[in-house]
Amino acid sequence: MPLMTADLASTPVRVDAAALSRPRFTALPPLTLYVHIPWCLRKCPYCDFNSHEAREEVPESAYVDALIADLELALPSIWGRRVVSVFIGGGTPSLFSPAAIDRLLAAVRARVPLAPGAEVTLEANPGTFEQEKFAGFRRAGINRLSLGIQSFEPGQLTALGRVHDAGEARRAAEASLAIFGNVNFDLMYALPRQTVAQALADVDAALAFSPPHLSFYHLTVEPNTLFHRYPPDLPDDEVSADIEEAVEARLDAAGYRHYETSAHARPGRECVHNLNYWQFGDYLGIGAGAHSKLSFADRIVRQVRYKQPKQYLERMAAGAPLLEDHEVGRDDVGFEFMLNALRLTDGVPAALFAERTGYPLALVRRGLEAAEARGLIERDPTVLRPTPLGRRFLNDLQQLFLAG
Ligand SMILES: C[S@@+](CC[C@H](N)C(=O)[O-])C[C@H]1O[C@@H](n2cnc3c(N)ncnc32)[C@H](O)[C@@H]1O
């Protein structure tokens, strides 16, 4: 029997109960490729990424072989689909040689159709910067660099346990812009004892280079990190909120749009790869600990590969790199979509929900009604967009879409 429900415009619509039992896709979402490189020069005390200190020589060649075998094994799950962007993240991918990145990208191009002009990003640490090396990455086909600067303030770089100093960060920033043009700087705020003025000094130091894209992350203390065991003296919520407001105003005045919770870009320089995550697109993740989300005609699956580099290499050699492989259930998919989409300042067209989840928007009706009633989401039937209040209390807004 059809269920009666209401869409955002409160017009009653009939939803067939059968339509809610399984997803149904008429077209598959855009597909991207993520490649994980799990080593760093040193482990930073705040970081809980799947990154491991390179104590001995990194098995670069064996790892690239494993990545290529991994991609080959995954080909049947993305058969015939075009890849719209590639992101080589970590860890510190810039630890690898340009020759290794070149071999990897050549193997990718030979196995999957890359969209013309596809964005190909590499994450880099200023502590690995060498002019000739970075120029080699560009020649290998990297056309966007994401540089982990964190702060330009010498004391903060020490407190954050970074392997580079402020001078190295500046040199890497300048050279990266000259080589790649399309560059992102990662900066963090709410750093130990940081004031609003200090955070703005970091913003100004970054703006002096005029990068097309800036990511500003609120430093969070994650379990299983050194900062969790020995907590630094961090600014309270009020100071953090003041920093956020001041940073946004400064970047806005400089022509950067705060288009996602942590991302600011000059017009047209938004990150294609990350936008696809937030718009609930598909991604194949290869390499240690990489996550994938892949849609098929009647299901969405999530996969996670073995995390420890050594174990990943062993499992890959045995042709079985997957630690987890499960279907995304109806109860989770609405929350997962909203979790991502609501990070975007402009939100997404309402029609994207059905396109990307395979279910009608009625699946999240209760959450939408609750969010509207609290003024956290716009009352506009054509878009799913957080209000300024919703952006401020994003966590509360996202929680409203948890099933149950
Ligand atoms: C995988 S790292 C990429 C770059 C490279 N590994 C580096 O650090 O230079 C991604 C970014 O996540 C951010 N990040 C890592 N841990 C964080 C934390 N605990 N809180 C906030 N941001 C964090 C940092 O800005 C970092 O540059």
Ligand code: SF4
């Ligand atoms: S922040 Fe970057 S360099 Fe530091 S441990 Fe994490 S991934 Fe490695």
